[in-house]
Amino acid sequence: MSQWKSITEIALNVQNGTVKAADLVEQSLKTIEGQKQFNAIIVGLTNRARERAAEIDAKIAGGKSVGRLAGVPFIAKDNFLVFGAETTAASNILKGFNAPYQSTSIEMLEAEGAICVAKANLDAFAHGSSTENSDFFTTKNPHDETRVPGGSSGGSAASVVLDMAPFALGTDTGGSIRLPAAYCGAVGYKPTYGLVSRSGVVAMASSTDVIGPLTRTVDDAALVLDVLAGSDAMDSTTIERDEAGYILNESGSLKGSKIGIVKEYMAEGVDPEVKKLIENAIEKLRVAGAEITEVSLPSLSAALAVYYIICPAEVSSNLGRYDGKRYGFSADDTKDLEDSYNQSRSIGFGKEAKRRIMIGTYVLSSGYYDAYYKKAQTVRTKLINEFNTAFQQVDFLIGPTAPNIAFKIGENVDDPLQMYLTDILTVAANLVGVPAISLPAGKSQNMPVGLQLMAPQKADRALLQLAKNTEELLS
Amino acid sequence: MSKLSTEDVLKLARLARLSLTPDEVKEFTSELSEILEYVQQLDSIDVDGLKPTNHVTGLTNVMREEEIKDYGYAPEDLMANVPQKQDKQIKVKRMIG
Numbered sequence: 001m002s003q004w005k006s007i008t009e010i011a012l013n014v015q016n017g018t019v020k021a022a023d024l025v026e027q028s029l030k031t032i033e034g035q036k037q038f039n040a041i042i043v044g045l046t047n048r049a050r051e052r053a054a055e056i057d058a059k060i061a062g063g064k065s066v067g068r069l070a071g072v073p074f075i076a077k078d079n080f081l082v083f084g085a086e087t088t089a090a091s092n093i094l095k096g097f098n099a100p101y102q103s104t105s106i107e108m109l110e111a112e113g114a115i116c117v118a119k120a121n122l123d124a125f126a127h128g129s130s131t132e133n134s135d136f137f138t139t140k141n142p143h144d145e146t147r148v149p150g151g152s153s154g155g156s157a158a159s160v161v162l163d164m165a166p167f168a169l170g171t172d173t174g175g176s177i178r179l180p181a182a183y184c185g186a187v188g189y190k191p192t193y194g195l196v197s198r199s200g201v202v203a204m205a206s207s208t209d210v211i212g213p214l215t216r217t218v219d220d221a222a223l224v225l226d227v228l229a230g231s232d233a234m235d236s237t238t239i240e241r242d243e244a245g246y247i248l249n250e251s252g253s254l255k256g257s258k259i260g261i262v263k264e265y266m267a268e269g270v271d272p273e274v275k276k277l278i279e280n281a282i283e284k285l286r287v288a289g290a291e292i293t294e295v296s297l298p299s300l301s302a303a304l305a306v307y308y309i310i311c312p313a314e315v316s317s318n319l320g321r322y323d324g325k326r327y328g329f330s331a332d333d334t335k336d337l338e339d340s341y342n343q344s345r346s347i348g349f350g351k352e353a354k355r356r357i358m359i360g361t362y363v364l365s366s367g368y369y370d371a372y373y374k375k376a377q378t379v380r381t382k383l384i385n386e387f388n389t390a391f392q393q394v395d396f397l398i399g400p401t402a403p404n405i406a407f408k409i410g411e412n413v414d415d416p417l418q419m420y421l422t423d424i425l426t427v428a429a430n431l432v433g434v435p436a437i438s439l440p441a442g443k444s445q446n447m448p449v450g451l452q453l454m455a456p457q458k459a460d461r462a463l464l465q466l467a468k469n470t471e472e473l474l475s
Numbered sequence: 476m477s478k479l480s481t482e483d484v485l486k487l488a489r490l491a492r493l494s495l496t497p498d499e500v501k502e503f504t505s506e507l508s509e510i511l512e513y514v515q516q517l518d519s520i521d522v523d524g525l526k527p528t529n530h531v532t533g534l535t536n537v538m539r540e541e542e543i544k545d546y547g548y549a550p551e552d553l554m555a556n557v558p559q560k561q562d563k564q565i566k567v568k569r570m571i572g
Contacts, residue, residue: 100553101546194532207531236537237530305514316491323492325567330558337568342494354493358484358503359510361491375517377527382520384528417509433531457532 003027004166007072007220011113014071017060021053021071021115028073028117031164038140040149040158041118042078045085049073049117056113067112069227074109075159075168077152078119079126079202082106085116089202090134091124093322093329093348103200104232105169105211112227117165120155124350126176126204127315128152129422132413133352140409142184143447147406150183150422152176156214157184167224168214173204174307175401175426177212178438182401182450185440186214187471189221189464192457193433194239196225197232205314206237208307208430218439218468222246225460242461252465254288258394259466260295265399265425265452273444278400281441281451284473285398295390295397299383300428306383307427308420309363309376316360319353355416380431387432391456396466400425401438401450425452435460437467441474479508 004010013019029049032041059066076082079089081099083106088094106116123133131139131154139154141147142161149158153170157180160168170177172190181188189212196211203209213224223246230241261282266275286292324330324344331343349357363372390397402425412419429436434457441451453470455463484504488495495503550563559566 097556100548100555192532194534233539237532237534239532239534299520302517302520305516308510309514309517324558325565327556327558334568337570338492340568341492345492346494349493351499354495354499355503355506357491357493358487358507361487362479362483362507362511365487365490371518372514374527375522376514377529378522378525379517379520380528381525382522384531385525416506417513420510431531 002216003031003163004216006217007069007166007223010072010166011068011070014056014113015060015066019071021056022050024071024073025049025053025115025117028165031162032118035162035164038142038145038158038162039137040120040139040155040162040164041075042088042090042121042136042155043086044118045082045116048084049115052110052115056115069109070113072114073117073165074114075118075120075156075165076106076116077122077156077168077170079122079171080106080169081200082116082119085119087119087202089125090122090136091348091350091353092135093345095329097327099200101200104197104234105228106200108227118159120153120159120168122155123152123352125202125315125319125353126152126171126173127352127356129175129179129419130407130412131155132409133350135350138409141406144406146408147447148183148409150180150406153214154180157181157186157188160186160214160216166215167220169211170214171201171204171209171211172430173209174311174430175423177214178401178426178436178450178452179422181214181438183406183448185448187216187218187221187440188212188214188438189225190429190436191225191229191460192239192435194237195241195460196228197235197238199232199234203318205311206318207310207314210430218464218471219248221437222248222464222468225464229460239458242458244461246461246464248465248468252469254285254290254469257290257396257466259285259290259292259396259398260390260394261292262300262397262399263294263296264300270400270403271405271444274400274404274449277442277444277449278451281470281474282398285470288469288473293394295394297383297386297390297428299379299386302379303383303428303431304420304424306376306379306431307423308359309372310380310431312356312360313364313373314360315356316364319349319357322348324348383428384432387434395455396463397454399452401452402426405444405447405449429454433457435463437463439467439471439474479504479511
């Protein structure tokens with residue numbers, strides 16, 4: 001049982017003076033302190049959070065209006081730029097970097113009265129599926145300290161499940177919100193590409209990066225998305241928000257909803273217990289009136305290969321800016337400018353960042369560009385076409401979020417390819433730009449299992465409504 | 476094509492401005508070869524008549540007026556993270572011998 005009420009209720013209680021923002025912040029900070037052994041948090045923003053809480057409480061005392069997230073504490077993955085706080089992306093190269101500007105998403109949440117209490121751990125630069133690639137430490141799974149929380153938003157997912165705050169922000173480039181949500185037992189929402197501004201978030205792969213919430217309930221996720229969604233002059237890839245907004249109806253009906261089971265997602269390689277839990281959920285949806293069919297997306301098996309060309313290509317380009325000159329770690333004692341670049345980057349970047357920079361440099365280099373990068377972008381088109389065809393037959397797609405439960409810490413660290421395979425069921429949504437959500441669907445070996453739902457681009461509202469109905473059926 | 480040599484890895488490292496340790500070179504030579512072999516499965520996929528995807532939501536050029544806005548920053552604020560500076564300028568090592 002969580003110590004937090006729904007976000008709407010918390011804000012309401014703050015607005016009407018029943019609860020003080022200052023007390024909520026203390027409650028959050030106390031839980032963070034008490035659950036320290038899980039390594040979910042890189043840094044607490046104690047003073048900043050207390051100051052903001054005092055401002056909000058003073059406003060309320062003075063009869064001024066506060067926003068609809070008034071006093072609600074939240075945790076941001078440490079790749080979000082926050083004023084007055086260090087932003088490291090869990091990398092040594094950004095250690096000590098103080099954001100000179102603030103990410104749009106933090107601005108929007110704070111404008112509604114939410115309070116950022118801490119920055120959460122991640123795989124450095126969001127490269128990974130377990131937080132083991134963090135340059136600082138590995139986060140432990142809240143259900144079993146010997147297992148990973150998933151990644152890259154592992155600290156965010158763990159922090160929500162450990163009850164540190166009502167919600168956390170994450171980023172999802174190939175599954176980095178949904179995978180840790182599945183492994184830890186949280187709700188993780190990946191919006192349509194471009195629905196939430198990426199301005200002020202440390203870039204990973206710009207053509208698939210999205211920002212989204214990790215929460216306990218779908219309603220909470222919908223409310224946070226409602227605050228974040230919409231176009232932003234600071235990110236020219238953003239799209240318009242849904243005119244209806246994202247706050248959900250109390251009781252939606254499943255009657256007439258057409259849901260396609262993705263055949264390739266239920267195939268060999270998916271753990272039988274995971275599969276069973278997903279089949280149980282599907283059966284409940286069928287009984288509740290949803291029309292269930294099976295659909296096939298034949299190119300899905302190639303999605304991971306496409307992703308591990310496009311993603312490192314964009315990573316190598318985005319990490320090109322780390323030159324040790326304008327910000328970030330700078331090596332001393334170097335002989336000339338080039339040596340200074342080489343040394344700063346070699347000491348500052350961890351192994352996975354280097355690995356991705358190397359692959360990206362290879363697939364973009366002259367002579368290999370057509371065979372790798374262009375080919376991957378063309379297979380991506382094929383995948384998009386297959387999703388479009390599927391969405392002519394059904395409104396939603398369903399399957400597991402991950403083929404297995406959370407793996408043991410250390411199990412995959414020496415085998416990067418095996419680690420990459422963890423993302424096999426999540427990357428397609430990023431390559432195609434569609435919204436997707438992971439919901440808790442029960443437990444296998446006492447570890448949470450995630451159910452994944454996907455919808456066509458810009459059908460975020462409908463997807464969240466389906467997720468809410470599914471959540472009710474599964475609870 | 477996917478089997479990388481030590482020379483290939485060293486060349487890539489040079490292009491990427493990374494100086495790798497001998498151990499890293501050895502490790503990356505086999506790991507990158509393995510990853511490239513995995514992604515080579517795309518060779519067998521027929522993409523006849525398809526164009527590469529450049530952007531997924533169909534947005535085309537997004538234009539806005541170029542205007543001066545005052546964000547209230549002092550040059551010192553924006554230079555605060557610069558590792559080496561002198562007189563409000565970024566200091567770098569010599570480029571030409």
